[in-house]
Amino acid sequence: MNGKDIFKIYAPNGAKWIDWVRPVPFVAIDIYNRKPISDWCDRKIVFIKKYQQDSAIFVDLPGKESIEFGIALSYLGYRPIPVFNGTDEQQGCIATNNTYLIESCLINGSEILKNINLKNDANPAFLLDSYRINRYRSKESIFDNSWDLYKQDVPSAEYFKQNNIDKIIVIGDTINQDIKKILLNFQSKGIEIYITDGYACPKRIILKKTIKEKFEKEEI
Amino acid sequence: MKLIKIPEDRYYDYKIQAMFDCYKWDPQFCDNNTLSKYVLILSKEENEELVKLTQNLDKETIIAEEYLNKNIKIAKKLSLPKKILEQIPSMQNYDKTQNIRLMRYDFHPSINGNWVVTEVNSDCPGGFAESSLLPNVAREFIDIPNLEYNSFGERMVEVINKKLNKKGTIMMIHCTCFSDDRQVMQYMGDRLKKEGYNIIYGAADHINFKNKKAYCILENNQTSIDLIFRFTPLEWLIQMNPRRWDGYFSSLTKSCNHPISIYAQSKRFPFVWDDLEKAGIDMKTWRSLLPETFEVKNTTLKDGYIYKPVYGRVGEKISIKEACKDDEYEKILKDVKKHPKQYLMQKKFESNPLKTEDGKQYHICIGSYTIEGEHAGYYARMSQYPRIDSYAEDIPVLIEK
Numbered sequence: 001m002n003g004k005d006i007f008k009i010y011a012p013n014g015a016k017w018i019d020w021v022r023p024v025p026f027v028a029i030d031i032y033n034r035k036p037i038s039d040w041c042d043r044k045i046v047f048i049k050k051y052q053q054d055s056a057i058f059v060d061l062p063g064k065e066s067i068e069f070g071i072a073l074s075y076l077g078y079r080p081i082p083v084f085n086g087t088d089e090q091q092g093c094i095a096t097n098n099t100y101l102i103e104s105c106l107i108n109g110s111e112i113l114k115n116i117n118l119k120n121d122a123n124p125a126f127l128l129d130s131y132r133i134n135r136y137r138s139k140e141s142i143f144d145n146s147w148d149l150y151k152q153d154v155p156s157a158e159y160f161k162q163n164n165i166d167k168i169i170v171i172g173d174t175i176n177q178d179i180k181k182i183l184l185n186f187q188s189k190g191i192e193i194y195i196t197d198g199y200a201c202p203k204r205i206i207l208k209k210t211i212k213e214k215f216e217k218e219e220i
Numbered sequence: 221m222k223l224i225k226i227p228e229d230r231y232y233d234y235k236i237q238a239m240f241d242c243y244k245w246d247p248q249f250c251d252n253n254t255l256s257k258y259v260l261i262l263s264k265e266e267n268e269e270l271v272k273l274t275q276n277l278d279k280e281t282i283i284a285e286e287y288l289n290k291n292i293k294i295a296k297k298l299s300l301p302k303k304i305l306e307q308i309p310s311m312q313n314y315d316k317t318q319n320i321r322l323m324r325y326d327f328h329p330s331i332n333g334n335w336v337v338t339e340v341n342s343d344c345p346g347g348f349a350e351s352s353l354l355p356n357v358a359r360e361f362i363d364i365p366n367l368e369y370n371s372f373g374e375r376m377v378e379v380i381n382k383k384l385n386k387k388g389t390i391m392m393i394h395c396t397c398f399s400d401d402r403q404v405m406q407y408m409g410d411r412l413k414k415e416g417y418n419i420i421y422g423a424a425d426h427i428n429f430k431n432k433k434a435y436c437i438l439e440n441n442q443t444s445i446d447l448i449f450r451f452t453p454l455e456w457l458i459q460m461n462p463r464r465w466d467g468y469f470s471s472l473t474k475s476c477n478h479p480i481s482i483y484a485q486s487k488r489f490p491f492v493w494d495d496l497e498k499a500g501i502d503m504k505t506w507r508s509l510l511p512e513t514f515e516v517k518n519t520t521l522k523d524g525y526i527y528k529p530v531y532g533r534v535g536e537k538i539s540i541k542e543a544c545k546d547d548e549y550e551k552i553l554k555d556v557k558k559h560p561k562q563y564l565m566q567k568k569f570e571s572n573p574l575k576t577e578d579g580k581q582y583h584i585c586i587g588s589y590t591i592e593g594e595h596a597g598y599y600a601r602m603s604q605y606p607r608i609d610s611y612a613e614d615i616p617v618l619i620e621k
Contacts, residue, residue: 004240013232019248023239024399030240087402090421092440135397140425141439144396152249152610159251 001110003029009110010082016163017081017124020154025084025103032088034100036107037064043072047171047196051077056124056165060172060179061198063102063129069171069198070127071109079122080113082106083153084129089143096134097145123165126154128179130172148178157189169194169202183207221266221329221584223258223576223602223615226361231257237357243349245403249610256613258576259358260584260600261367267619270327271595273335274588276505277325281340282316282593284496284503285483289314294495298486299530299561303458304479310470311480320379320447320476323484324587324599326608331570337509338585342484343477344453347587347599347614348372349407354616367618372589372597373411379591380447383474386416388446391436396423401451408449420445424452425460429467448475454482455531487530487564491515511567516560527556527563535609540568543607571606583608586617
């Protein structure tokens with residue numbers, strides 16, 4: 001299977017939410033001839049017992065775990081939507097982010113996903129890499145391939161609500177800054193936000209702007 | 221000019237091909253699909269007219285920018301950022317024969333039957349792969365014989381081959397955190413690699429300058445550079461720390477584009493046309509195509525006019541009321557009041573939307589490239605409302621033979 005075939009497993013023709021699957025890591029699978037990893041871990045979802053019709057999920061864990069959780073969620077009926085957006089570094093360089101691992105794990109995930117029969121309108125589980133925001137460079141010669149999730153990378157609050165989704169469950173240790181901006185907007189439009197570490201029952205949270213965020217120049 | 225639909229049952233395959241074979245890595249923006257389900261067909265006559273107008277605009281722009289580079293007093297009227305203004309003396313060694321000049325002019329069809337030009341993307345125009353590869357793929361999906369297109373990429377390769385030794389190193393400078401910047405660079409880099417060039421992808425601060433020559437500081441890629449291919453806008457470049465960006469302005473290494481591009485990038489460019497004409501520089505093509513433009517002197521918006529930011533990109537902060545979302549229009553007016561010098565006022569033109577066979581209508585913007593003064597293909601976008609912004613859809617352009 002090449003990158004295009006693998007992409008089609010995550011984004012099959014006619015399924016809902018697939019327009020948000022980012023092609024970037026799938027294109028890289030072909031360019032750099034990526035292979036599946038050998039230490040894939042099958043996860044089990046315990047933080048919810050069954051598919052929830054009114055919820056979408058944001059999996060914000062380190063890349064490999066994120067894909068493993070995404071595939072585990074597909075057994076419950078959620079469609080994993082990879083939104084990884086980091087590009088590969090110039091050959092020979094040190095990079096801030098490991099995109100190779102994500103590209104390889106997507107291959108592993110596709111091998112499982114192709115045998116799971118998901119409904120065309122299955123709710124989405126957006127897969128993110130929590131290391132994406134690591135942009136620390138100890139030397140200037142390091143290639144910064146960190147990335148942020150922006151509001152344009154995911155559906156709007158209105159779109160979620162039109163599709164009867166009024167709860168977002170974030171799987172992660174914390175609500176990262178870039179997602180917080182998006183979720184604050186969702187929250188203001190009536191969507192409830194929950195967080196779980198991937199094991200405990202999701203807890204509802206109310207996001208608040210920090211003083212600094214309150215004074216940040218509003219984007220037009 | 222007409223819009224032809226890609227057959228509905230083949231659109232999924234078309235989109236996959238666009239993403240994987242045409243570097244279209246950003247096919248979605250919020251809830252909007254940014255890859256059009258249509259193809260834009262130009263008649264031979266429309267193409268010839270656009271080519272002629274584009275090349276005339278380019279001739280005027282190139283003469284104007286060289287004059288402005290030598291006449292700092294006039295250039296000051298463009299309200300260039302202070303840090304850039306300070307660099308004008310360093311740009312006096314600019315030699316156009318040593319650099320590659322790339323621009324893209326945005327044409328819109330108006331209800332009067334004329335073309336209107338709203339801006340020149342003088343510094344870092346994008347859309348290379350959409351212009352170079354997408355038309356060829358689209359042609360396979362619509363069953364119309366005898367359609368051709370001008371490939372931006374092939375023209376660029378031709379020009380670079382004339383100016384550079386094929387063993388040379390080209391550094392593709394972009395914001396490495398943005399995949400939508402990388403897709404532009406990756407297409408051009410892959411195409412140039414096939415010619416034999418050594419291609420390095422990096423950020424603006426991965427270049428250092430010694431004796432006015434650029435060299436790459438990336439690990440295991442430390443080498444001198446023969447061409448800087450820049451996709452990082454100058455307004456961003458000058459924010460870079462540590463301050464090494466001065467080197468871009470005085471560099472003797474070939475550049476595409478050299479920072480001389482900043483003069484026409486400022487949307488205050490029309491405010492120096494009187495001075496240019498006094499100096500004998502003809503600006504008649506620009507005058508005939510750009511809507512009347514004024515400084516924001518008081519912040520009462522005249523009927524039939526809009527505000528535009530001096531350094532806006534992809535339609536952002538343009539106060540076309542019917543195109544603004546939520547409270548965007550009010551926010552722009554508030555911003556104009558706060559920062560009137562960062563905006564200008566322009567006469568609003570009535571865009572003439574194209575109707576499709578299935579009863580929809582779309583406003584069109586045709587970006588027409590020039591490389592070294594010659595037309596170099598099109599990058600078009602379309603929108604359901606009369607502003608071409610980030611929500612707009614990319615549409616391949618084909619030309620009747």
